[in-house]
Amino acid sequence: MNPQNNPSIPRTLAQKIWDEHVVTSLDSDVELLAIDRLLLHERTGGVALKGLREKERDVLAPSTVFATMDHIVDTFPNRTDDTMMPTGKEFLQALREETEIGGITLFDMDDSRQGIVHVISPEQGIVLPGCTLVCPDSHTCTQGAFGALAWGIGSTEAEHVLATATLRMKRPKDMRINITGTLSEGVTAKDLALYIVSKLGSAGAKGHIIEFAGEAVSGLNMEARMTLCNMATELSAFTAIVSPDDKSLTYLKDRPFSPKGEDWDRASEYWLSLKSDAEAEFDTSFQFDASQIGPMVTWGNSPQHAISISEEIPEFESLKLGDGRETYDRAIQYMGLTGIKKLKELSIDGAFIGSCTNSRISDLRRAAAVLKGQTIAANVRAICVPGSTQVKREAEAEGLDEIFRESGFEWRESGCSMCFFAGGESFGPRERVISSTNRNFESRQGLNTRTHIASPEIVAASAIAGRIVSLEDLEEFYETSN
């Protein structure tokens, strides 16, 4: 047993999982950590595997490595290896070849298990409570929703994991964000995440593992917890984690790669014991009241530029988080907000539902509930990209695809798509897009595209109205347009 596994010293959940994985201490602050799962995608995974092969090293534990095609793949129906990104095909082929050589399970484009890496891992029961999971992708924190220590790494670190199933690590700090109360109707985990980023800022959790706790968090279903943890990256956190509970177990039971029979019974008993000790000390703590939060939308080029949809776009002088004058002016100018007071004054050109933040079945159901029997505004190009092939099929079995299509949305194959125009497809210059994604950086969804981040229901409502609206505004919109 690791000396740090001393039950008499109160520890946080993250510390417990960390201690459980220490292989050895390398020097005063660097430890060698055992890594239980490595996930790869075609954008960064093929590079890591190729690097390893060129050094003539083997994959140590291929059964713990899983790869998928998500970032560059086309999401148009009847897709082939020909992507809109000129060199995209090479990434797909490289991952295919390298996983074959390394003996690694690949969820290829035509596999029913394919999808965005952070969506399919829970779906397949690959991420499990108490495990260490890494992926060369910054939104790996999404999977902390299951009580796993899951974080993003670089391709070189991925090579190290491939060769040794370990990583050299410095211990991150611990932060607890406690959320009391309950979210109001129509307010989602996405709004909660944007609210927290707007309060703490995009560097607010730098170097920390955030444990999300409190009544509001235990009240969230697993998909909503994933949405919340997903945006920890937008706080510059090392990662995020939520204590596993019955909801986590119910979600994971009987998934293809989750343990079965007696193994499940033993594992679930351990998983339910995984929580921070009451006396555990966190380096930093924050508390928020869920009932104070309304639907949120971003106005600028950072996720911290989020406001409640009915609030006014802040003047520079009222900004609470240290953007300099130049950054502020640039955001206002880039986003075309000169002379605009409220987001609701803005008409939109595009609407996007997708990404590892908000493309799971519950997200699509909520958006479809808004769209049912309605038609989107004529000038809006609206796209729905399910997070996985499984989500897509489930949605189709429920008839959601029909609702999306009939309203005027494009219904796509699964992938990252225009969350970050990785596949080469994009919205147009200066087009204003309301998007269920997690990043609104300059040119994130296409060259000079203007992205406003929001929940899937706000995206759906805005697509119908042709401008940024809340669900209540939509009622008014129907009254005046009839």
Ligand SMILES: CC(C)[C@H](C(=O)O)[C@@H](O)C(=O)O
């Ligand atoms: C391409 C990939 C490495 C990148 C990331 O790490 O996050 C992408 O997923 C993103 O969201 O920007």
Ligand code: SF4
């Ligand atoms: S959906 Fe977007 S944020 Fe998520 S992994 Fe893909 S590109 Fe990154």
